[in-house]
Amino acid sequence: MLKNNYKYRFTILAAFICFFSISLIYPQNKQNKITDRLSEKISLLEDNKTELVWIYFTDKGESLKKYFEKPSLAVSPKSLARRAKYYKAKPLIDETDIPVNEDYIKQLIKLGIKIKHKTKWFNAVSAFVKKGTFNKIPELKFVKSIDLVAKFKVNREIEKPKEINSLPPSLLKN
Structure with a gap:
């Protein structure tokens, strides 16, 4: 029994050492x-092309x-007055009310990234990024995280009006 316990401990220790060594050799991508x-x-x-992406931040x-x-x-x-009326507990704001950190945005701009839109709710910016800049972000x-901005195509075809001959005869007389 003692011999099996020793083998078990040795196996666990060896696995831990291997895992730790691999994580040092191959740092997180x-x-x-x-x-x-x-x-x-x-x-x-x-x-030389750019792509519109969402860049999400870790914090504010x-x-x-x-x-x-x-x-x-x-x-x-005005919003604070309205909130004070309905929210009895403080604080009247939460993290989603706080703007995106401007220092983060400035660092992105220094990389040549063109900011299109800021969203404090998602704590992110949409931005145009050149192919060569993606590896720096x-x-x-x-x-x-960084994700592609979804694009949706709306079919704006207008339905053709029905031919006049397809109307009931009672409407055609006059």
Whole structure:
């Protein structure tokens, strides 16, 4: 029994050492921040072309405290008055009210990324990114993930009016 217990412990220890060694040799791939859908699109993208993507952030940055101390920095006075009326418990704002961190946006712009839209609700920006810049974004610690902006095609064909001959005879007389 003691011999089997020793083998079991040795096997567990050996597996742990192997796993730890492999994780040191092959550090976590920073590309895992890029979705598979976007990776495929990047591989097909021409070198000088851009793609519209969502860049999601890990947090709102270190400036959260100032917004909770002075909510009027994040939300209009009218909205605060309405919330005070309906929300009896404080705070009147939450993290979704706080704007996207401007320092994060400035760092993206320094990489040559063109910001199209900011969304504080999703804590993200939509942006145009050149093919050569995609490999730099995952290296930023504040970037949570990068995904392709979905595009939908709306069929705007107008239905042709029915021929006049297809109307009932009672309507054709006059």
